[in-house]
Amino acid sequence: MNVINVHEPIGVYEAYGVDEPVSLRDAAPAFARAGVARADRAAPGSFTLRRSGARPLSFTGRLVSRHSGERAGASQWHELSLYETDEGGFVADIRVLGETHGNAGQFHVATFNELEEALRFFEAHDARRDVVSDIPIDDAALSPAELMVHAATLKVRLAEAVSGYRAVLSAFLTAMHRQ
Secondary structure: OOOOOOOOOOOOOOOOOOOOOOOOOOOOOHHHHOOOOHHHOOOOEEEEEEEOOEEEEEEEEEEEEEEEOOOOOOOEEEEEEEEEEOOOOEEEEEEEEEOEOOEOOEEEEEEEOOHHHHHHHHHHOOHHHHOOOOOOOOOOOOOHHHHHHHHHHHHHHHHHHHHHHHHHHHHHHHHHHHO
């Protein structure tokens, strides 16, 4: 039997959802309500979001909530952001960051008229598509055993991506539910 032990030190990284969410009902995050100056609150502003395979999206509005799945030792993670536009719409932003095997990151951005539609965008995202295969399929000298090792490694990365995304999505949706 093969056993892999993974040691992840406690206290080295912050929990998922390290960024303070901003309520749709109250324009001030918890730290602002606790006495931090109003200038530090999530004020309206102009945003330009990078999109994979498309032109950047520019809009004016405010950040509603942001959560990051970054943690020590993670080779790839997701960051979720939700913005409310000045026109009353919503912009959902899913960023895939970290070591993406030659990729410069992936940026999934969509606009919505309703908050519920934006939340469904986050829920419907398939994190498996964010994992890039590094299997050298053009290598004719690749043995079946080597191919099996590459495939097993890819399977582990897929599982880690899905698990990490589900964790950050859960924290994100929980924070949104509390608002």
